[in-house]
Amino acid sequence: MRLVFVNVMQELQKFDSTAYITQPPVPLAVLNSATPAGIETALMDEQTERIRYTGDAFAFSVSTQNSAAVYDHADALRAAGKKVLLGGIHVTVCPDEALQHADAIVTGEAEGVWPEVCGDLLAGTLKGRYDGSPTPSERMSPVDYRFFGSRRYLTPASLFATRGCNRRCSFCVSSNHMGPYRMKPLDVLEQEIDQLSRLYPGIFLQFTDDNLLADKNYRGELLPLLRRKGVKFITMVTVDQYCDTSLVEEMAASGCIGVAVGVESVDDDNCASMNKYQNLSQPFRDAVRHANGCGIQTAALIMLGLPHDTPARLEHTLRELQDVPCSLYDIRILRIYPSTSLYREMLATGEVTENWWLQKEPHGDCNHLLPSCLSVHFRHRNFGAMELQRVALRYTSELNRLNRASITEITRIGSRGNGLKLAATVLYARRRAAGQARRLQQQVESAMTAQQALTSCPAR
Incomplete structure (x- = not known):
């Protein structure tokens, strides 16, 4: 077999x-x-x-x-x-x-x-x-990374130390269906770190946990372990964790050189509507500058198409984010995942297409040639589907535009944290994201022009 x-x-x-x-x-x-x-x-x-x-x-x-x-x-x-x-x-x-x-x-x-x-x-x-059932901590065993052989991944040293999430964002599936928050025993995690260090000398670790630092007692042991091992790592953090200056400094001292932050929206009413209360009234702009000074690259995760988004709001948000020196911006359009409370609510009102993931045809005027992160499978009160895609592409191209100042800053952050390999990865991702967004913008603009011309033609 x-x-x-x-x-x-x-x-x-x-x-x-x-x-x-x-x-x-x-x-x-x-x-x-x-x-x-x-x-x-x-x-x-x-x-x-x-x-x-x-x-x-x-x-x-x-x-x-x-x-x-x-x-x-x-x-x-x-x-x-x-x-x-x-x-x-x-x-x-x-x-x-x-x-x-x-x-x-x-x-x-x-x-x-x-x-x-x-x-x-x-x-x-x-x-x-x-x-299956949630695996208890005491039954978690080390992953054997030899399974992946000589495959060339951009971030090969991926691992996780925790499972589950203690937050309940309304658009998230895993936090509601993948069991309670659990922590891997530190001796098991240490075996994985040692193995990855042998397989990929000098590479940074990438923690793929939904919420690595949620348990204060665990992180109080995890960060000293990482510092003792002398490794560099990247991870995801929540906005409230990111704005905790003492925690960020502790992370930097433990080898953290990059974080992805679930910002989603700069508007508190949008965050509250998604149950992201940990984002409310947080000094994100100041936190970015502090993280940069600590040698930590920041990737901001931004979500468009949230309930309170309007063209005027998103224009204002774009101008505001252009003054926030994140190393990378990852722009997504709201995804309505099955089984979430958001899916059930929008299905009841007819705002989302049932079983959209199986549909062969795009929703409304959505451009189906765009990547899945920019697909639109719901009806927004203030945007047509293609209009929302156009805004997302503009965000991606403008926020990730490379110039001498941004290249210098990303490189300087990498030098501070001894993370120049990550800086090179970030520059690659940023250049590719912005370049592809600009090319896709042309497709969407052409499609919207053709659609408007068709709509304006008098009936014969």
């Missing part, structure tokens, strides 16, 4: 950051370690190689963004007589849908039930559905 773990990208090589900031699919390595002896395993990762299906059974991790692509692969494999196993966050929230495309599905965290799934696969007695 040859079991192949498959990582499918929906839009390879487009400016969606998950396509060009490539990183190993660590959850698949976790499952590989839980696979019983007697099953040969392999990995196919579309980030680094062309997918070629050679094996007896195939396991996919499904997100909402790649669900339609995964289902296409799965249907073709099953038609060829292969076994297909599906899991991941989208399967957890849409199990009946996923089961139509699989011989078996796994909901929740899979490693605890994975040996049973594999045993049934070998015996030819797959049950159809297996329900």
Whole structure:
């Protein structure tokens, strides 16, 4: 029996950051370690190689963004007589849908039930559905990164120290469905850090946790461990954590050279409408300058299409953000994920297309040629779909524009934190994002002009 773990990208090589900031699919390595002896395993990762299906059974991790692509692969494999196993966050929230495309599905965290799934696969007695449960801290074991072989990822040293999130943002799926907040034992984490340091000497660690520093007691032990190991790392933080100057200084002293911050909106009413109360009345602009002085690069995550957005507001926000010296701006349009309270509310009012992730045609006048992070699957009271996309592209191109001042500042921040490799990565991402946004802007402007001309033509 040859079991192949498959990582499918929906839009390879487009400016969606998950396509060009490539990183190993660590959850698949976790499952590989839980696979019983007697099953040969392999990995196919579309980030680094062309997918070629050679094996007896195939396991996919499904997100909402790649669900339609995964289902296409799965249907073709099953038609060829292969076994297909599906899991991941989208399967957890849409199990009946996923089961139509699989011989078996796994909901929740899979490693605890994975040996049973594999045993049934070998015996030819797959049950159809297996329900995983949150893995307790004491059962978390080190990830074996040799699973990824010599694949060339842009950020290869990816790891996680915690699972779950203690926040409840209304647009987020994982915080509501992936179990309570748990911390990996520090001795297990240290083994992973040592392994990554051997495999990728001199590289920075990338923590992919939803909220790495949520537990104060844990971070009080985690940051000294990282400082003792002498590693450099990047992670995600919440706005309130980022605006805690003493915490940022402690992070910098522990080797932090970059953070991604979930800003979403500079307007408090927008943040409150999404249950992001940790963002309210925070001095973000001052925090960016403080982080820069500590040698920490800042990527601001901005979301457009929030309930209180208007053309005038977004124009004002753009001007305001142009004066905030973030190293990178990641611009997204609000995504209405299934099972969230936001999805249920907007479905009831007809503002979102039901099962939009399976629709072949774009919503309204949405330009379907743009990356998924700029797709529009809902009706906004103040914007047409293509108009909102045009604004998002303008944000991306203008906020990430490279000039001598921005290049100098990003390089200077990298020098302060001894993180010049990250500075080079940031400059690459920023240049690519801005350049692709400018090219896509031309497509959207042409499409909007054609649409207006068509609308203005008198009926014959």
